[in-house]
Amino acid sequence: EYFDVHDLTYIVAKSIASEDNQVLALTEEDKDEDEDVVTDWRTGESMKECNKVILRDPSINKLPDQLNSPQLFLFLLLSKDLSLTLPDNFFKEAKNLKVLGLTCMHFSPLPSSIGLLTSLSTLCLDHCNLGDNLTIIGALKSLNVLSLAGSDIKIVPKEIGHLLKLKLLDLQKLERYKICIGKEWERFGNYQYSRTLKIRLNTSIDDLDHGIKKLAKRTQDLQLDELKGVKIALEELTDEERLSHLQNLHIQNGLDIESIINDRNEFPQLQSLTLEGLPQLVSFCSQDKIDGTSLPQRELPLFGEKILFPSLEKLRLSSLNVTRIWHNQLSNVSFCTHEKLTTLKIDGCGNIKYLLSFSMAKYLVHLKYFELKSLELKDLPHLSGFCSNSQNKVIGFPFMKSMTIYNCPILEGFICRYTSEGNQRISSHGDLFDNKVAFPRLEEMSVSYLSKMKMLWRNPLPPNSFPKLQELRVERCDKLLTIFPSNMVTTFQRLHRLTIKTCGSLQQVFEIMHEEKKPALPPTTQLKELHIVGLPKLKYIWKNDPRVIFSFKNICAISVFDCPSLKNVFPASIAQDLPQLGYLHIFHCGVEEIVSKLEEGSDWEATVNFKFDRLCTLTLSNLPKLKCFYPGKHIAKWPMLNMLEVVECGKMKIFGTQLNTINGQLDSSIHPPLFLVEKIIPKLQHLTLDSDYIAMISDGQFSSSLFHEIKTFEVSGDGAEPIDFRISFLERFYTLENLTISCNIRELFCTEGDTGNEEMYAGTLSTIRNLKLERLNNLKDYLWKQDVHVGHILPKLETLEVHDCYNLISLGSSSASFQNLTTLDVSNCKTMKYLDTCLVFKGMAQLKKLMVRDCISMKEIVATKGDEATCDIIFS
Numbered sequence: 001e002y003f004d005v006h007d008l009t010y011i012v013a014k015s016i017a018s019e020d021n022q023v024l025a026l027t028e029e030d031k032d033e034d035e036d037v038v039t040d041w042r043t044g045e046s047m048k049e050c051n052k053v054i055l056r057d058p059s060i061n062k063l064p065d066q067l068n069s070p071q072l073f074l075f076l077l078l079s080k081d082l083s084l085t086l087p088d089n090f091f092k093e094a095k096n097l098k099v100l101g102l103t104c105m106h107f108s109p110l111p112s113s114i115g116l117l118t119s120l121s122t123l124c125l126d127h128c129n130l131g132d133n134l135t136i137i138g139a140l141k142s143l144n145v146l147s148l149a150g151s152d153i154k155i156v157p158k159e160i161g162h163l164l165k166l167k168l169l170d171l172q173k174l175e176r177y178k179i180c181i182g183k184e185w186e187r188f189g190n191y192q193y194s195r196t197l198k199i200r201l202n203t204s205i206d207d208l209d210h211g212i213k214k215l216a217k218r219t220q221d222l223q224l225d226e227l228k229g230v231k232i233a234l235e236e237l238t239d240e241e242r243l244s245h246l247q248n249l250h251i252q253n254g255l256d257i258e259s260i261i262n263d264r265n266e267f268p269q270l271q272s273l274t275l276e277g278l279p280q281l282v283s284f285c286s287q288d289k290i291d292g293t294s295l296p297q298r299e300l301p302l303f304g305e306k307i308l309f310p311s312l313e314k315l316r317l318s319s320l321n322v323t324r325i326w327h328n329q330l331s332n333v334s335f336c337t338h339e340k341l342t343t344l345k346i347d348g349c350g351n352i353k354y355l356l357s358f359s360m361a362k363y364l365v366h367l368k369y370f371e372l373k374s375l376e377l378k379d380l381p382h383l384s385g386f387c388s389n390s391q392n393k394v395i396g397f398p399f400m401k402s403m404t405i406y407n408c409p410i411l412e413g414f415i416c417r418y419t420s421e422g423n424q425r426i427s428s429h430g431d432l433f434d435n436k437v438a439f440p441r442l443e444e445m446s447v448s449y450l451s452k453m454k455m456l457w458r459n460p461l462p463p464n465s466f467p468k469l470q471e472l473r474v475e476r477c478d479k480l481l482t483i484f485p486s487n488m489v490t491t492f493q494r495l496h497r498l499t500i501k502t503c504g505s506l507q508q509v510f511e512i513m514h515e516e517k518k519p520a521l522p523p524t525t526q527l528k529e530l531h532i533v534g535l536p537k538l539k540y541i542w543k544n545d546p547r548v549i550f551s552f553k554n555i556c557a558i559s560v561f562d563c564p565s566l567k568n569v570f571p572a573s574i575a576q577d578l579p580q581l582g583y584l585h586i587f588h589c590g591v592e593e594i595v596s597k598l599e600e601g602s603d604w605e606a607t608v609n610f611k612f613d614r615l616c617t618l619t620l621s622n623l624p625k626l627k628c629f630y631p632g633k634h635i636a637k638w639p640m641l642n643m644l645e646v647v648e649c650g651k652m653k654i655f656g657t658q659l660n661t662i663n664g665q666l667d668s669s670i671h672p673p674l675f676l677v678e679k680i681i682p683k684l685q686h687l688t689l690d691s692d693y694i695a696m697i698s699d700g701q702f703s704s705s706l707f708h709e710i711k712t713f714e715v716s717g718d719g720a721e722p723i724d725f726r727i728s729f730l731e732r733f734y735t736l737e738n739l740t741i742s743c744n745i746r747e748l749f750c751t752e753g754d755t756g757n758e759e760m761y762a763g764t765l766s767t768i769r770n771l772k773l774e775r776l777n778n779l780k781d782y783l784w785k786q787d788v789h790v791g792h793i794l795p796k797l798e799t800l801e802v803h804d805c806y807n808l809i810s811l812g813s814s815s816a817s818f819q820n821l822t823t824l825d826v827s828n829c830k831t832m833k834y835l836d837t838c839l840v841f842k843g844m845a846q847l848k849k850l851m852v853r854d855c856i857s858m859k860e861i862v863a864t865k866g867d868e869a870t871c872d873i874i875f876s
Contacts (some may be wrong), residue, residue, distance in 0.1 A: 002241065002472075002501055007573055009232075012567070013237070014312055014734055015668060017635065018061055019723075020470075022049060022051045022052060022071075023051070023052045023054070024047075024052070024054070024057075025052075025054045025055075025061070025639070026058040027054050027055075027056050027057060027058055027259075030689075036472070036871070037593060038874045039755065040205060040233070045067055045160075045558070047067070047068050048068055048070060048071065048731075049071060050069045050072060051069075051071045051072055051073055052072070052073070052074040052075075052076070053072065053074070053075045053076070053077075054076045055076065055078070055079070056076070056078050056079040056383070057078055057079065057080055057604060058079070058537075059081075060079070060081070060084060060085075060209050060735055061081070061083070061084070061181070062235060063084070063085075063086060063087065063090065063809075063832055064090075065089060065090070065670055066087065066089050066090060066093060067090055067091060067092075067093055067094045067551045068090055068093050069093065069094050070095070070096060070228070071095070071096065072097055072817075073096055073097055073098040073099065074094065074097075074098065074099045074869070075091075075094070075099070075100050075101070076100075076101040076103075076105070077101070077102050077105070078101075078103040078104055079103075079104055079105060080104060080546075081833050083105055084105070085106075085107075086102075086107075086111045086232075087111065087168045088111045088112050089112075089113050089209050090111050090113055090114060090117060091109070091111065091113040091114055091117055092113045092116060094117070095116055095118070095119065095120065096119055097117050097120055098119060098120060098121050098122065098298065099120075099121065099122040099477045100114075100117065100120055100122070100123050100124070101122075101123075101124040101126075102124070102125055102128060102481075103124070103125075103126050103127055103722075104126075104127045104128065104484065105125075105128045105129070105221070106128070106129040106131075107128060107130055107131065108129075108131050108702065109131060109133040109134075109136070110130070110133075110134070110136055112136065113138040114134045114136055114140075114797065115140075115308060116139075116140060116142065117140060117385070118139070118141060118777075119142055119363065120140050120142060120143060120197065121143060121144045121145065122143070122144065122145040122597060122617045123137070123140065123143060123145070123146050123147070124145075124146075124147040124149050124151045124279045125147065125148055125151055125229075126147055126148070126149045126170075126718055127149070127150040127151060127152065128148075128152075129150075129151070129155050129598060130148070130152060130695075132153075132154060132155065132673070133157075133161045134156075134157045134703075135157050135158075135846045137157070137159060137744075137765070138157070138160070138161075138162040138163070139162075139164070141147050141164070141165070142165060143163050143165060143166055144165055144167045144168065144169075145166075145167065145168045146160075146164060146169050146170070147166070147169075147170035147512065148169075148170065148171055148426045149170045149171065149173065150172065150173050151174075153174065153177075153454070153728075154175075154176045154580050154855070155176060155178060156171070156177045156178060156179050158172075158180075159430075159472070163178055164243075169337045169432050170542060171215060172214075172372050172466075174215075174305070175194070175195075175197065176195065177192045177195055177197075177204055177215070178196040178379065179195075179196065179197050179198065179215070180200075181198065181199045181200065181201070181212070181855040182198075182200025182201060182202070182225065182226075183383035184499055190351060190553075190717070192248060192503070193219075193220040193221035193248060194220060195215075195219045195220045195221065195245070196219065196220070196221040196223075196224055197212075197215055197219040197220060197221065197223070197496045198223040198225070199212075199216075199217055199223070199224050199225070200224075200225040200226050200565065200578060200781065201224075201227060201228070202226050202228055203228060208236075208600050209696075210560070213236065213237065216237050216787075217237055217243060217245075217411075217649070218245055218534040218547040219246065219248065220245055221247065221248040222243070222246060222248070222249055222250070223250040223251075224250070224251045224252070224254070225251075225252050226252075226253045226254070227251075227254045227256075227257060228255075229256055230254060230256055231256055231257065231258045231259055231286075232257075232258070232259045232260070232261065232262050232286050233251050233254060233261075234258050234260055234261050234262075235259045235261070235262050235404055243267065244268060244376030245269065246267060246269060246270055246484050247269050247270060247271045247272070247402070248270075248271065248273075248275075249267075249270060249273050249274070249496070250273075250274040251274070251275055251276070252274070252275075252276040252278075253276070253278075253279065254277070254278050254280075254281075255279065256280060257278045257280060257281055258280050258282050258283075258286070258287060258426040259282065259283055259284065260281075260284045260285070261284065261285050261286070262285075262286050262287070263285065263286075263287050263306075265285070265306040265307070265853070266309075266310070266552050267309055267311075267810045268310060268311065269311055269316065269383070270309055270311060270312055270599035271311050271312060271317075272312075272313065272314040272753060273309070273312060273314070273315050273316070274314075274315075274316040274318075275317050275320060275524060276316070276317075276318040276319055276345075277318065277319045278319070278320055279320070279321050280321075281317070281320050281321070281322060281438075282300055282322070282835045283300050283301070283302060283303075283304060284302055284303050284304070284307055285304055285306075285307055287304075287500050287751055287784065289589065290657075294817050296747070299323055299324065300322075301322075301324040301325060301326055301327045301684075302320070302322045302324065302325050302326075302407065303325060303327070304327055305327045306653055310340070310584075311340060312340060312341055313340050313341060313342045313346050314342065314343040314345075315341060315343070315345070316343075316345040316347075317344075317345070317346050317349055318343075318345075318346075318347050318348050318349070318396065318829075319348040319349070320348075320349045320617075321349070321350070321351055321644040322349065322352065323351040323352060324331055324349065324823070325346075326355075326356065329389075333374055337700050338842065340371060341371065341372055342371050342373040342374060342399070342708045343370060343372075343373060343374040343376075344372060344375050344376070345374075345375075345376035345378075345380070345457070346376065346380065346408075347376065347377070347378030348378065348379045348380075348381050349378070349379075349380060350379070350380065350381050350382060351382060352380055353382050353383060353384050354380065354384060354386065354387065354388055355387060355417060355876055356388075356501075357729040359813050359847075363772065364422055366713075371399045372397060372399060372400055373401050373402065374400070374401065374402040374403075375398050375400060375402070375404070376403075376404040376406075376522060377404070377405050377406070377408060377771075378404070378405075378406040378407060378499055378614050379406065379407045379408075380407070380408045380411075381407075381408070381410070381503060382407055382410065383408045383410070383411050383412065384410055384411060384412070384416055385413055385414060385415055385416035385417070385556040386414050386415065386808065387415060387568065388415070388416040388417075392436075393436070393684050394435075394437065394438050394462050395415060395436060395437050395438070395791045396437075396438040396439075396440065397437075397438070397439050397442075398441065399441060399442045400439055400441060400442050401441055401442060401444065402442075402443065402444045402445075403433075403439075403442060403444070403445045403446070403489070404445075404446045404447070405447050405450065406449055407448065407449040407838075409449070409450070409451045409452065410452060411432075411450055411452065412430055412432075412452045413414075413431060413432060413434060413835075414433055414437055415434065415436060415437050417434070417436070419751075419873065426497055427817050429454070429455075429458075429459040430452060430453055430455055430479065431453075431454070431455045431457065432447065432450070432453050432455070432456050432457065432563060433457045433458065433461070433465075434457075434458045434586025434852050435458055435460060435461055435462050436462070437462070438461075438462045438463075438464060438465040438467075438741045439465055439466055439469075440464045440467065440468070440823075441468055441726040442466060442468065442469055443468055443471065444469075444470065445467060445469060445471070445473070446472075446473040446474075446475075447474050447475075447477060447599070448473070448474070448475040448476050448477070449474070449475070450476075450477045450630040450753035451477070451478055452479065452480065453477050454479045454480060454481065454642075456474070456480070456483065457485075457488065459485050459486075459487055459488050460487075460567055460679075461488070461491060466491055466492060467491070467494065469492055469494060469495055470493055470496045470497065470526075471495075471496060471497040471498075471503075472495060472497070472499070474498040474499070474500050474501070474503060475499075475500070475501040475503070475618065476501070476502050476503065477503050477506075478503060478504040478505055478552065479505055480505060480506050481505055481506060481507055481508075481543075482506065482507065482508050482509070482757065483498075483506070483508075483509045483513060484501060484509065484510050484512050486512065486513040489510060489512070489525065489550055490550070491609070492862065493523055493524075493525050493526060494523070494526050495525065495527050496525060496526055496528045496529065496531050497528065497529040497531075497777070498529070498531070499529075499532075499535070499800060499848060500531070500532050500535065501531075501533040501534055502533065502534040502535070503535055504535075504536060504537065505535055505537055505539060505582045505716070506535050506537060506538055506870060507539050507540070508538070508539060508540040508541070508542075508543040508818075509530075509532070509538075509540070509541045509542070510540075510541065510542045510546075511543050511548070512542060512544040512545070512546050512549060513544065514542055522546075522549060522550055523550060523551065524552075524553055524554065524687065525550060525551065525552055526549040526554055527554060527555055528553055528555060528556045528557070528580075529555075529556060529557045529558075530555060530557070530558045530559075531557075531558075531559045531563060532559070532560045532561070532563060533559075533561045534561065534563075534870075535562075535565075535566075536562075536563070536564055536565060537754065538563045538565055538566050539565055539567070540566075541569060541570075542570070542571050542574060543564070544571070545571035545572065545573050545574075546571065546573060546574065546754030547573045552574050552577075552578070552677065553577050553578065553579055553580065554580055555578055555580060555581055556580050556581060556582050556583065557582060557584075558581070558583070558584050558585070559580075559583070559584075559585040559587075560586045560587070560591075561585070561586075561587045561588060561589070561753075562588045562589070563590070563773040563870065564588075564589065564590045565736050566590055566591055566851065567590065567591060567592050567593070567596075567799055568592065568593050568594065568595065568827070569591060569594050569595070570585060570594065570595045570596065571595075571596055572595055572597065572598050572608060572630070575594075575595040575610055575611060575630075576609065576611075577675060578612065579611075579613055580599040580613065580614055580824065581614060581615050582613055582614045582616050582617065582640075583615075583616070583617045584615060584617070584618050584619070585618075585619040586619065586621070586623060587619065587620075587621045587622055587623075588621070588622040588623075589623055590625050591623050591625065591626055592625050592626060592627050592628075592830065593626070593627060593628050593629065593631055593632040594620075594626075594628075594629045594630065595610070595629060597630070597631050598623075600841065605633060605687075606633070607633040607634060607691070608630065608632060608633065608634040609633075609634070609635050609637075610630070610634060610635070610636040610637070611636075611637045612636070612637065612638050612640075612641075613637075613639060613640065614640055615638055616636075616640050616641060616643060617641075617718060618641060618643070618644050618645070619644075619688075620645065620646050620647075620649050621645060621646070621647045621648065622647065622648050623647075623648070623649050623650055623652075624648065625650050626651070626652045626861075627647045627650065627652055628652055628672070629652070629672075631672050636674075638675070638679075638680060639679060641683060641684070642683055642684055642685045642686065643684070643685065643686040643687075643689055644675075644680070644684055645686075645687075645688035645714070645797075646674075646688070646689060647688060647689065647690045647692070647716045648690055648717055648718075651742065652674065652709045653672070653673040653674070653675050654673060654693075655670065655673055655674070655675055655676075655677045655680075655681075655693070655696075655702070656661045656675070656676055656677070657677060657702075658675030659680065660816070660823070669860040670693065677706060678706070680708060681702070681706040681710075682706050682708070682709060684709065684710055685709055685710060685711050685712065685715070686710070686711065686712040686713075686718060687707075687710050687712070688713075688715075688740075689714075689715060689716070689744075690715070690716055690718065690743070691715055691716070691717045691723055691861060692722055692745040692746065694715060694725070695723065697729065698722070698726065698729050704731070705734050706732075706733075707730075707732045708732075708733075708734045708735060710733055710735065710736060711735055711736060711738065712736075712737065712738040712739075712742070713733055713736055713738070713739055714739075714740040714741075714742070715740070715742065715743050715744045716740075716743055717743050717744075718743065718744060720779045721744075722744045722745055723742065723743070723744070723745050723746060724745065724746050724747050725745045725747065725748050725764070726749075727793060729750050730765055733767075734766070734767070735767055736767050736768055737767055737768060737769045737770065738769065738770045739770070739771050739776070740771075740772040740773075740774070741766055741771075741772070741773050742774035742775050742778065743775070743776075744773075744778050745776060745778060745779070746778055747772075747779075747784075747785070748776070748779065748783055748784050749784055749788055749790070758856045761820070765794050766794075766795050766796050767796070768794055768797060769795070769796060769797065769798045769799065770797075770798065770799040770826040771797055771799070771800050771801070772799075773800075773801065773802050773805065774801075774802075774803045774804055774805075775803075775804045775805065776805045777804075777805060777806050778785050778807075779805065779807060779808065779862055780807050780810045781807070781808065781810075782809065782811070782812050783802070783805075783808065783811055783812050784812050788812075790812060790818075791818060791819065795819075795820070795822050797818060797820060797821055798820055798821060798822050798823065799821070799822065799823040799825075800823070800824050801819060801820070801825040801826075802824070802825070802826045802827075802829065803825075803826070803827045803828055803829075804828045804829070805825075805829050805832075806829065806830050806831060807831060808829050808832050809831065809832060809833050810832060810833065810836055810837075810863065811826075811835055811836045812832050812836060813841075818840070818843060818844050819843050819844070819845065819846065821844050821846060821847055822846050822847060822848045822849065823847075823848065823849045823850075823851050824844070824847060824849070824851070825849075825850050825851045825852040826851070826853070826855065827851070827852070827854050827855070828853070828854045828855070829855050829856060830855070830856055831857050832855045832857060832858055833857055833859055833860075833863075834858065834859065834860045834861065835846065835852065835858075835863075836863070837860065837862070837863050837864070838861070838862050838863070838864050838871035838873065840874075841862050841873050841874055842871065843875075844875070845874060845875065845876045846875075846876065847875050848875075
């Protein structure tokens with residue numbers, strides 16, 4: 001790396017090199033004892049000719065403020081003087097510099113003028129005190145070589161990813177680093193490892209620089225992507241030394257990879273392993289392929305008997321073609337090498353039939369220290385069970401807290417049950433969990449796309465199974481008939497959230513049988529949220545009235561969507577005892593009544609009281625068969641209701657006045673209205689109605705003073721007769737901020753039939769900030785007539801949205817003015833040719849966001865008319 005020469009030789013060589021003024025070389029011996037700056041340092045024209053500067057331990061106290069060397073292509077400085085600094089503009093006039101070497105220097109930070117060296121190909125900052133601010137190197141796009149060997153850098157900056165021409169990176173003795181090599185890696189986040197190396201090569205590891213290979217062997221977090229032409233992924237890294245520091249290994253998208261390592265190995269610190277998108281992978285260790293020559297390669301286990309992972313906690317296998325994960329004859333000792341495994345995720349491995357073999361499953365009965373906490377099985381078309389078992393003993397998973405099973409179409413039972421001889425499978429009858437498997441700590445479970453499953457669980461379950469289940473999600477299980485069979489509700493008392501979606505055969509959620517034993521004190525379930533979506537055959541949420549058998553008083557939110565066979569939502573006893581209910585949403589169902597009538601034997605003539613003390617949001621939408629809330633005498637109270645949506649609710653009368661009541665009690669001889677307007681509307685802040693109620697309100701049937709607190713008003717529905725949306729109608733909404741109109745209207749903001757003209761109403765809608773207009777297909781050409789001054793009516797409008805208006809040519813006329821508009825969003829207006837005129841856009845000085853989508857006839861955003869051939873638009 002260096003050699004010594006005689007002083008005389010050095011002097012002669014220096015003199016020859018300096019004869020043409022192209023080289024400046026200074027050393028420790030070149031100091032004038034009386035000067036702070038070296039006497040040999042050139043100035044003026046001579047320095048302009050210099051193309052090389054070499055300073056090796058010169059006794060320099062101060063460098064010039066700026067190098068006046070436009071021809072300079074080499075600058076080397078090694079200094080032992082900790083006080084020596086480079087001025088910030090030192091390299092400002094050295095923009096042709098190609099090689100820069102700074103050794104044993106202290107920076108805080110690097111001189112900013114280094115960022116101007118766009119021609120620099122080599123940068124060496126060896127043994128320098130650099131701190132944490134190295135972002136400036138991202139500007140050096142021509143860099144081929146970067147050396148930070150021996151420096152104190154803690155984190156390689158993300159800007160290193162901008163150096164697309166980099167061929168050599170020297171990070172020797174670096175203790176902390178996060179390095180990405182290759183394009184499109186996710187940016188750096190919060191890593192738990194101090195040494196991370198991500199490599200996307202599109203080639204083999206053998207092509208890597210020797211320094212990168214050394215880093216890979218020291219790294220804790222190694223991630224490899226798109227290795228090409230490689231059959232043994234880590235062969236180049238494990239031949240000479242083991243990856244003893246490795247804690248996380250992630251290998252993906254290796255189309256040719258058949259094995260991960262060459263020989264049997266132990267990964268003493270490996271905690272997380274991910275193998276993804278490796279279609280040719282046969283076994284983790286290539287030696288297992290040789291030892292297992294009697295078996296077809298595709299029947300070899302991924303992990304042989306002697307592959308040891310004593311610290312492994314997380315294992316994810318995705319898109320592999322292996323048929324088995326572990327060896328069939330795995331011994332008790334070798335199985336214990338996985339005793340710390342807490343998370344297991346298997347997805348897209350289409351050939352796997354089961355995870356644990358018949359001979360392995362018996363160890364689960366005895367392995368009390370098997371710590372699996374999370375299990376995820378996805379897209380496994382041949383999976384018939386998690387494991388097989390012939391013993392008449394319960395297999396327990398004492399630590400499991402989370403389970404996801406998704407798209408395993410032939411899976412019938414979690415445990416494949418066999419005869420004691422192990423040669424014949426016993427039918428599971430479609431039960432996912434039978435009485436021989438227990439999950440005492442399971443808290444979350446999601447089951448989706450299991451086409452053969454008929455029942456989730458068989459009654460009775462083993463003792464202490466599912467007692468802590470808090471969240472259950474069931475989706476696309478088309479043979480499932482019920483969620484909780486009779487006598488099983490008490491098992492799931494701690495369930496907090498239940499979601500059921502798109503199960504084509506499901507008929508009931510909670511099956512309640514009256515022959516069940518009635519406890520002295522009915523147990524209260526902890527269910528807080530119930531969400532039901534897309535169940536075409538659902539007849540009951542609660543089959544039969546639980547009455548004194550169970551209590552559901554902790555429910556806070558219920559949503560029911562797209563259940564055409566459902567006739568009612570609640571039995572009367574449950575509806576009478578929902579003190580925590582805050583959100584109720586029923587949409588697109590065949591519901592005829594919200595609460596079913598009391599059963600035979602009850603006092604039918606008695607008045608039933610319903611108190612929804614905490615209900616703040618109620619949505620009843622697209623319920624064409626709805627007749628009433630409850631088919632009998634009743635009193636309903638809604639003291640906290642502030643958001644109400646009632647749209648297309650069949651024959652049920654929504655609003656009535658106190659004139660229709662007798663002593664506050666709604667008459668049951670006819671289906672009574674749902675609400676008394678005097679008690680409900682003054683409390684509302686958000687109101688959504690269908691267009692049929694606009695005429696009722698406009699005609700003065702309700703006092704205009706009732707609507708003063710409403711801040712959000714939406715009009716929806718597809719009434720047969722178009723309506724006029726008059727300005728005078730909105731006068732009663734004194735505090736209205738958000739207005740949505742999505743219905744069949746003849747004219748928007750018309751004054752015909754009102755007592756005054758448009759000028760009279762100017763400024764009366766000044767509280768409205770946001771206007772959304774949807775599906776106004778009865779409007780032709782423009783949203784409003786040409787003589788309507790929208791800017792006068794809505795002077796403080798900030799957001800305007802127009803969607804799905806198929807007959808518009810543009811928004812309006814040049815008379816419109818939106819001086820406060822900040823957001824304009826237009827979409828799916830098929831015939832629209834332009835948004836508006838230049839004059840209108842000139843008035844949108846405050847516009848910040850403009851979005852135009854799916855307007856297939858639009859030719860221009862801004863149209864010009866007549867003398868608007870030239871138009872200056874300024875968005876401030």
